[in-house]
Amino acid sequence: xxxxxxxxxxxxxxxxxxxxxxxxxxxxxxxxxxxxxxxxxxxxxxxxxxxxxxxxxxxxxxxxxxxxxxxxxxxxxxxxxxxxxxxxxxxxxxxxxxxxxxxxxxxxxxxxxxxxxxxxxxxxxxxxxxxxxxxxxxxxxxxxxxxxxxxxxxxxxxxxxxxxxxxxxxxxxxxxxxxxxxxxxxxxxxxxxxxxxxxxxxxxxxxxxxxxxxxxxxxxxxxxxxxxxxxxxxxxxxxxxxxxxxxxxxxxxxxxxxxxxxxxxxxxxxxxxxxxxxxxxxxxxxxxxxxxxxxxxxxxxxxxxxxxxxxxxxxxxxxxxxxxxxxxxxxxx
Ligand code: FAQ
Numbered sequence: 001x002x003x004x005x006x007x008x009x010x011x012x013x014x015x016x017x018x019x020x021x022x023x024x025x026x027x028x029x030x031x032x033x034x035x036x037x038x039x040x041x042x043x044x045x046x047x048x049x050x051x052x053x054x055x056x057x058x059x060x061x062x063x064x065x066x067x068x069x070x071x072x073x074x075x076x077x078x079x080x081x082x083x084x085x086x087x088x089x090x091x092x093x094x095x096x097x098x099x100x101x102x103x104x105x106x107x108x109x110x111x112x113x114x115x116x117x118x119x120x121x122x123x124x125x126x127x128x129x130x131x132x133x134x135x136x137x138x139x140x141x142x143x144x145x146x147x148x149x150x151x152x153x154x155x156x157x158x159x160x161x162x163x164x165x166x167x168x169x170x171x172x173x174x175x176x177x178x179x180x181x182x183x184x185x186x187x188x189x190x191x192x193x194x195x196x197x198x199x200x201x202x203x204x205x206x207x208x209x210x211x212x213x214x215x216x217x218x219x220x221x222x223x224x225x226x227x228x229x230x231x232x233x234x235x236x237x238x239x240x241x242x243x244x245x246x247x248x249x250x251x252x253x254x255x256x257x258x259x260x261x262x263x264x265x266x267x268x269x270x271x272x273x274x275x276x277x278x279x280x281x282x283x284x285x286x287x288x289x290x291x292x293x294x295x296x297x298x299x300x301x302x303x304x305x306x307x308x309x310x311x312x313x314x315x316x317x318x319x320x321x322x323x324x325x326x327x328x329x330x331x332x333x
Contacts, residue, residue: 033234038164041107049233052226053163054110055124056235061101062119062126066300068094070134071143079137086183087140093176100173104165120305128286129216131294138191138198138205144184145258146206146213146251152177153247154217157237166235185254192259199259206255207263214278215286217244223283248276 025044032039039045068091075091078084102112118124129147134140155174161167191202218224218240230236238246248267255262266279289297 033162036160036162036234038167039162040164048229049235050108052230052233053166053235054105054108054115056226056230057101057105057108057166058110058115058118059125059127061098061105061115062124063130064094064098064101066119066126066130066304067147069300069303070130070132070296071140073134074137074140077137078140083187090144090180090183093180097173097176100169101166104169107165116308120301120308122292122301125290126300127216128289128294129212130300131289131296132208132212133296135208136201136205138188138201139209141184141187141191141202142205142209144180144182145188145254146184146209147216148177148180148184149251150213150216150247152181153243153250157243160234160237162234185258188258188260202258203260206260210263211281211285214244214247214281215283215289217241217247219283219286220281245275248278252276 026046029039029043029045029049032043039049071087071094072091075084075087078087102115105115106112115124119126129150134143152174155170155177158170159167159174161170188202188206191198193199218227221227221239221241224240227236227239231239251262252267252269264279266277268277269275270277288294292298
């Protein structure tokens with residue numbers, strides 16, 4: 001955005017002239033959003049726009065790092081060296097996505113320590129999907145195909161998000177997610193075409209991951225508290241239900257090619273709508289998982305807190321190294 005490079009704290013509100021300035025800044029912001037210009041870190045932005053972005057980006061970052069756990073569970077038991085190498089690379093990618101997103105949130109003035117603190121104390125959320133267990137090797141395939149598939153469907157439009165650093169982070173994230181989705185699909189295809197026991201394992205994984213994947217898109221539009229405002233600000237480009245429908249339409253032919261069925265007897269093509277109709281989602285389960293009562297909530301957060309504590313020495317060493325380096329630079333300057 002070309003106008004109003006001004007940190008929010010310097011925007012005066014308390015005088016008549018200050019109010020006029022704020023109104024001018026607000027209309028410049030609205031005009032930039034309306035014209036599909038990017039809002040950059042040093043541009044003026046409404047406080048609520050900033051806090052909405054911090055909330056969503058933090059939840060997204062937390063999801064990426066908590067999301068490493070379910071698949072990491074299978075690294076030591078991957079059935080071949082090739083599968084192990086692929087899975088390790090994928091789990092590392094998720095860590096990288098978390099780091100881009102924490103960095104992007106820092107451009108809004110958020111502190112990474114504070115965000116992690118909020119995750120560890122349950123004051124900020126992460127995606128519901130990562131509170132389900134990975135019971136068999138086929139779950140790695142189902143996560144890649146369905147969970148990464150849902151993530152791409154949700155995140156491709158975020159590449160056009162009005163906030164520049166978030167939109168740019170999403171471009172790279174989506175490229176990597178696309179590789180993840182294909183590896184999951186290929187893994188499931190190998191199992192589906194394998195022995196009857198392998199085929200059954202793949203089907204069982206899809207049966208367990210299908211409905212939670214549909215929940216990833218968030219509550220129905222009528223119950224989505226943030227969608228309307230986020231869509232006005234062009235943070236979100238489509239509603240939760242629109243993206244969920246798009247995902248169902250993408251998955252149906254892919255399931256057919258995989259030789260697997262989606263566990264929904266009400267799933268059928270609706271000629272009139274030009275979309276698939278699908279069965280009712282159990283929203284009671286979704287809200288219960290968000291409240292902390294999913295099958296793995298406790299385990300995920302305990303493991304995350306432990307990893308953070310065990311990594312304290314790395315953070316301390318990195319900080320000490322940075323201080324030493326800057327002192328050395330000052331001494332030689
Ligand atoms: N889980 O008003 P809305 C990944 C909360 S992909 C938990 O509709 P909004 C890749 C929501 O925060 C997964 N909470 O909210 C990967 C709000 O609560 P609040 C992460 C949810 O923000 C793959 C309340 O419900 N992706 O990690 C969920 O407008 C494999 C009302 O909801 C992103 O975060 C949920 N599923 O829309 C990694 C994408 N849904 O904050 C490893 C970016 C909603 O008021 C392995 N985020 N809530 O307390 C978004 O696009 C949006 O935030 C939505 C929710 C669409 C998720």
